[in-house]
Amino acid sequence: MKINFNDLKIQNKLIRSSIISNFKKTFDSTKFILGPEVELLEKKLAEYTSSKYCLTTSSGTDSLLISLMALGIKKGDEVITTSFTFVSTAEVISRLGAKIIFADISREDYNIDVDSLKNKLTNKTKAIIVVSLFGQTANFRRIKNVVKKIPIIEDGAQSFGSSHYGIKSCNLSLIGCTSFFPSKSLGCYGDGGAIFTNNKKIFKKMKMIRQHGQIKKYDYRLLGISARLDTLQAIVLLEKIKLLDAEISKRKKIFNHYYTNLSKINGIQINNIKKGNKSNYSVLSILVKKNRSKFIKYLKKNKIPTTIYYPKPLDTFKIFNKTKKITPISLEISKKILSLPMSAYLSKSKQEYIISKIKQYFL
Ligand SMILES: Cc1ncc(COP(=O)(O)O)c(C=O)c1O
Structure with a gap:
């Protein structure tokens, strides 16, 4: 008996033929970057989470980075998160020169401990990244009672499809980020991610940052990065979201x-x-x-x-x-x-x- 930690082969068999036939269409159209499937996927993902806006990205890590960049996080700012998470959550804070303030976790769900978070708030706190680990969302109801004005980003890389008092993960705070790493609850065949928000201004900023800070081709208004989701990955995700x-x-x-x-x-x-x-x-x-x-x-x-x-x-x-x-x-x-x-x-x-x-x- 062969036991796999996370069995993707059976799932692949279920969707293989539709994915291949849709791949063929893209091979013919050659719209490998920002093809129509990317936009369709963003629409479906926004619907799934009941968010107003969704932006697909090249990874969960880049989703977090883009979110912090859109909030203007810079050197000298403090960003609170937990230490019991994947490296990306903290890495992106340091990458922008900001200071990571580590809060401790709760023994009940291994997510951020709200009292510990409360103790770490200062007038330099410019954002909080709340991780929803192992599929369970953090205690957003209590967190939002404690944190009124500071922007909260949910790192929902492990919690896509979960919900908290009826609200889907990634729509629980100002910005929600997820990852489509193959082993995630919704995974693609490579790297991918998405960002969700209900705030139009932030969405527009994040969209620009995702593509070199451009407002239109060759017109750069912000310092950005290159962090788009490939059309082929969007095709995979459009099939997988059905399951x-x-x-x-x-x-x-x-x-x-x-x-x-x-x-x-x-x-x-x-x-x-x-x-x-x-x-x-x-x-x-x-x-x-x-x-x-x-x-x-x-x-x-x-x-x-x-x-x-x-x-x-x-x-x-x-x-x-x-x-x-x-x-x-x-x-x-x-x-x-x-x-x-x-x-x-x-x-x-x-x-x-x-x-x-x-x-x-x-x-
Ligand atoms: C909690 C958490 N945050 C961020 C990430 C980063 O996602 P990605 O691998 O797509 O960059 C992961 C992925 O493993 C994760 O588990």
């Missing part, structure tokens, strides 16, 4: 089955989805209370792949920080966290096998 909700439902069943079985085991901790949240169940993370490396070795011996998201909080890296260990909960979680195989196409028998091996280890 998105059904795949989330499938993963929900798989999550519930894991939860029912694993929550009874003493040696591990699995968190349930928080009130008000609908997850996309893209990543299944548990905490291993003792000796994680021994457990990983055991699973590996039994051909069960695992991944650690994330082995080190970002504030422990020299490139981001000079005063170490400022987020103790992130540090503690990073030593215990472990992600198990999760996919809409994980068969019942494979999941039963994984659960039985985990039970054997702990019971």
